[in-house]
Amino acid sequence: MEIFILEDMNELETARLIIGGYLQSGTVKDPAELRFLDERLRQLEARTAGKTSAKELRQSVR
Secondary structure (H helix, E strand, O other): HHHHHHHHHOOOHHHHHHHHHHHHHHHOOOOOHHHHHHHEEEHHHHHHOOOOOOOHHHHHHH
């Protein structure tokens, strides 16, 4: 939930670091949640690199 709030506040780098921490720590065990976090991390990396607009990312999630 925290990562969505950070994204809404345009704190993309912080959200990216938190997701990376979840993935690195090994505390997340559910395969579906791991896939979701991995995909979200990739999207944030693309946004912070300026490759994709936020609107395009929202459309790709739907």
